[in-house]
Structures are given as structure tokens and as C-alpha cells.
């Protein structure tokens with residue numbers, strides 16, 4: 001039996017990655033590719049790399065007909081747009097996975113404050129599960145509505161989780177310094193994404209104001225069991241895909257690297273997608289590009305008493321579409337790695 005899938009926002013960068021992954025997924029069947037601008041056009045005209053792999057046309061959203069054809073719907077839309085769509089689709093008993101920010105928050109007020117839109121359905125928000133499988137697998141199994149994590153939060157939370165669960169770091173001392181490739185900004189045109197603005201350039205943006213800050217703080221606070229506030233700075237790298245986060249935190253006790261590494265080994269034992277790299281290797285964006293892996297390495301700096309954690313993901317895969325498919329696999333009782341077990345591309 002194949003899971004019938006609809007994708008709303010299939011023509012964005014995250015949506016197109018969903019299409020690519022699901023076209024090769026042995027237990028999924030693409031049923032509807034929904035767009036706002038390309039109705040009636042062949043999908044492979046919008047994304048030629050999928051010629052001969054995806055034969056469908058794009059179409060516009062019509063919920064009554066869509067729900068007759070699908071078991072699950074993914075939304076890869078700008079924030080604010082998924083809520084009304086999820087509400088209608090879920091009335092028909094269909095599962096819903098949102099790649100945007102509309103269902104990630106425990107608090108409607110926090111979402112509204114940072115995303116500057118009203119949340120149109122707080123009751124639905126309360127039903128959603130935060131879709132980070134390595135932390136919430138059991139809840140995701142029961143969920144009908146999943147808020148897929150943001151790309152930067154995935155890298156920072158997976159990097160710090162073992163240290164927080166073991167109470168090893170000073171929770172007031174965390175600084176996360178993250179860098180992303182340009183596909184993180186989506187396919188839409190904007191001055192900041194132009195070739196001449198990005199190429200041979202490197203800059204910080206949204207300093208002390210990035211909207212992923214409260215999402216990261218929400219999850220770190222749950223892991224720590226206390227309210228956490230962090231410094232979080234994002235930077236734009238002149239590459240297509242990839243996020244590298246460098247996270248600094250003060251250690252609360254004298255602990256050596258071997259002890260820290262064994263805590264990570266234990267925490268991520270059995271997790272295929274999170275790779276604690278062996279001594280001598282450090283995470284890099286090229287080593288995860290095209291795969292659903294999150295590479296992690298903690299380093300103890302005994303001179304400063306800090307731990308430095310480096311983590312890397314592909315923002316479009318573990319940071320978006322791959323993680324969303326991982327969630328779908330869990331929600332439908334499939335092995336979690338189905339359709340996602342391929343290594344990335346190198347160079």
C-alpha cells in the first residue's frame with residue numbers, strides 16, 4: 001500500500017525537495033502538486049531536474065477535491081498561510097505536516113509576537129506536535145498535525161540536547177552562531193539573494209532579532225527544565241545549501257572530552273540521521289548536502305571552561321523536506337529511514 005501525498009507549495013525550494021524525495025519513496029505516491037502561480041504547467045517545466053521522474057502537472061488548491069485523493073498533506077508555504085488550509089483539510093481526517101512556522105510554537109503569543117501575524121486557530125496549534133523525531137518520536141507516532149522544525153533550530157537543538165538533558169552547561173551562557181546557504185531564503189526574488197549581493201560575500205543578518213530565536217529557546221528550555229534565553233546570530237553564506245552552527249556554552253563541571261563524547265554517543269545511539277563524527281573529523285556543509293543527516297561534534301575547551309558544539313545539516317533536507325518525510329514515515333508506521341537512507345553528494 002502506498003501513502004497518497006499532496007504538497008501545497010510544491011514549487012518552492014522546500015516543496016520541490018519534498019517532490020524529489022517522495023518521487024523516489026517506495027511507500028509514497030505523489031497525488032497532487034499544488035501551486036499558486038503555475039497551475040496547469042508540467043512540474044518538470046518548473047523544475048527540469050525532475051524531468052522523467054515526475055510527470056504530473058501543477059494545479060491550484062481545491063480542498064474538496066484534494067481531500068478525496070490524499071492520505072497526508074504537506075504545506076511548504078509562507079508562514080500564516082498553512083493555518084486555514086490545515087483547518088479545512090483536517091476536518092476530513094487527513095494528516096497534515098507543515099514545513100513553515102505556523103504549528104511549531106507552544107504559545108500563540110510568542111508566534112504572533114515574532115511572526116507579526118495573528119494565529120488564526122489556537123486550538124489547532126494546541127493539537128500540533130513539534131516534529132523533531134529524535135526528541136518527540138512517540139508523540140509524532142500519535143499525531144495528526146506536525147509542525148516541522150525550522151532549519152536553524154534543527155541544527156542548534158540537536159547540537160545541544162545531550163548537554164542540556166545531562167545538566168552540564170550554564171543555561172545562561174549559550175551563544176549560537178549559525179550560517180546558512182541562500183536556498184534558506186526560498187525561491188522568491190529578493191534583493192538580498194541576488195548573485196552580486198551574495199557571491200564572494202559573508203554577512204550577518206537579523207542580529208538579536210531572528211524569528212528562530214524563540215523556537216530554539218522553547219525547545220532548549222524544555223530540555224533544560226528551566227527558561228532559557230540565548231544569543232543567536234545568523235549569517236548568509238555564498239553557497240546554495242547547508243547550515244553550519246557553532247554553539248558555545250560554559251561547562252558547569254570539570255568534564256573531559258571523552259566523557260562528553262560518551263554522553264553524545266549514548267544520547268544518539270540508534271539514531272541513523274544524527275552522526276557523532278569520529279575524533280579528527282568536524283562537521284561541514286558539504287558532508288551533509290543532499291542527505292537527511294545532522295553531523296555533530298562537541299569539543300571541550302579546557303582553557304576557557306566552555307564546550308563548543310559544531311553541527312551541520314542540509315537546510316532543505318534535515319532542515320525541511322527530509323525531516324518532514326521522516327515525520328510522515330513515523331506517523332504512518334514505516335521505518336523512519338524509508339526513502340531517506342541515501343548519502344549526500346560530494347563534492
Ligand SMILES: NC(=O)C1=CN([C@@H]2O[C@H](COP(=O)(O)OP(=O)(O)OC[C@H]3O[C@@H](n4cnc5c(N)ncnc54)[C@H](OP(=O)(O)O)[C@@H]3O)[C@@H](O)[C@H]2O)C=CC1
Nearest residue numbers: 009011012013014035036037076077100184186187188320
Ligand atoms: N528554504 C528552506 O531552507 C526552509 C524553508 N522552510 C519553510 O518552508 C516554507 C516554504 O519555504 P521555501 O520553499 O523556502 O519558500 P519558496 O518561496 O521557495 O516557496 C514558497 C511556496 O509557497 C507558495 N506560495 C507563496 N505565497 C503564497 C500564497 N500567498 N498563497 C499560496 N501559496 C503561496 C509558492 O507558490 P508559487 O511557486 O506557485 O508562487 C511556493 O510554492 C516556509 O514557511 C519556510 O519558512 C523551513 C525550513 C527550511
Ligand SMILES: CC(=O)N[C@@H](CCC(=O)OP(=O)(O)O)C(=O)O
Nearest residue numbers: 079100101150180181182184185
Ligand atoms: C538564509 C535565510 O534567509 N534563511 C531563512 C530561514 C528561515 C525560515 O525558513 O524560516 P521559517 O521556517 O521559520 O519560516 C531566514 O533566516 O529567514
